[in-house]
Amino acid sequence: MGESGDTPVTALSRGEGLAAWRQIADGLAAEIEAGRLAAGAQLPTEAALAARFGVNRHTVRRALAALAERGLVRATQGRGTFVEAPRLAYPIGLRTRFSEIVSRAGREAWGDLIAAASIPADDGLAEDLGIGVGDPVLELLTVHRADGTPISTARTCLPLPRFAGFDRAYAALGSITRAYAEYGIADYTRLSTRIGARVAAADEAARLDLAPGRVLITIASVNVDAAGTRIQATRSLFVADRVELVVEG
Incomplete structure (x- = not known):
């Protein structure tokens, strides 16, 4: 009974x-x-x-x-x-916009700001952003959702002082693209993308509502503004069972 x-x-x-x-x-x-x-x-x-x-x-x-x-x-x-919802087709190309991709699939997109801090650029960040080692960078830890389901989590770094306060704009708007508009950036493009895979760590699994040991797709990317200036270096972790990456030519 x-x-x-x-x-x-x-x-x-x-x-x-x-x-x-x-x-x-x-x-x-x-x-x-x-x-x-x-x-x-x-x-x-x-x-x-x-x-x-x-x-x-x-x-x-x-x-x-x-x-x-x-x-x-x-x-x-x-x-x-x-x-679980069907896998989300996620194109990787010159203009990759999480909110637009999710919206085109008929789902509601939103990004949550988990943490933000000012940190000195290490060798890798300095190279990605075209700045000096030790220069200040704004680091954001975020989770991105489609209809409330976590699709990815990311560590995004932007050069300071240009993007001072970007964390507040992102927290209010839930979107990198919408936050960029607050800084006068109407368009930005992908300079480079590197794709890999690994098993989720315990904290990542918890953040993404995952069973321990599930596979994540790793994406390291650099974006530039319309003038070709490097503005964003991101390390994203996508839930492999929730997305299907489509690499555009």
């Missing part, structure tokens, strides 16, 4: 060598793939699923963890477990 006393029990095969948690995971995966659990839908609570399948909550928790590892669901602290 379910939490309300009338939830029918979905029978599992017993004694056939397939663990109960695996049967539950496979059954829920089939419902997701068939569209009976739509993208963005919230799954029933652990207690409700335990009642449905006639198992304990530990077994359900293991099944949900397996679905998260497969990229089919994501667990959000304090909110529950949700079906």
Whole structure:
């Protein structure tokens, strides 16, 4: 019986060598793939699923963890477990704009500012931004969302004093492009892009609502303004199961 006393029990095969948690995971995966659990839908609570399948909550928790590892669901602290949306096609080209890409896909884009600090440029940043080693740089740590789902997190660095206060503009506007407009930059282009991959660290997984051990796509990029001046060096981490990179010629 379910939490309300009338939830029918979905029978599992017993004694056939397939663990109960695996049967539950496979059954829920089939419902997701068939569209009976739509993208963005919230799954029933652990207690409700335990009642449905006639198992304990530990077994359900293991099944949900397996679905998260497969990229089919994501667990959000304090909110529950949700079906992942289809992968977002994400073009990488001369003009790469997160907000525009997400909006074209019919989803709502927003960026959250996690932290900001003024730091001295190290050798790598100095080279990327065309400035001297030790020159001041504004460092932003951000998370970018589509319909509330974290798609990427990034460390973005901009030269000071030109972009003093940029963190406040970004926090208010939720977009690098919109924040640039506050500084008189109507257009900017991609100078370079380097793409790689690695496993998410624990803090990155938490920031992106990921199961531990999931794969991230790494993108290191440099942007320039209309005059060709280097204005932005970014190290982005994209959830591999949530985007499909499209490299434009």
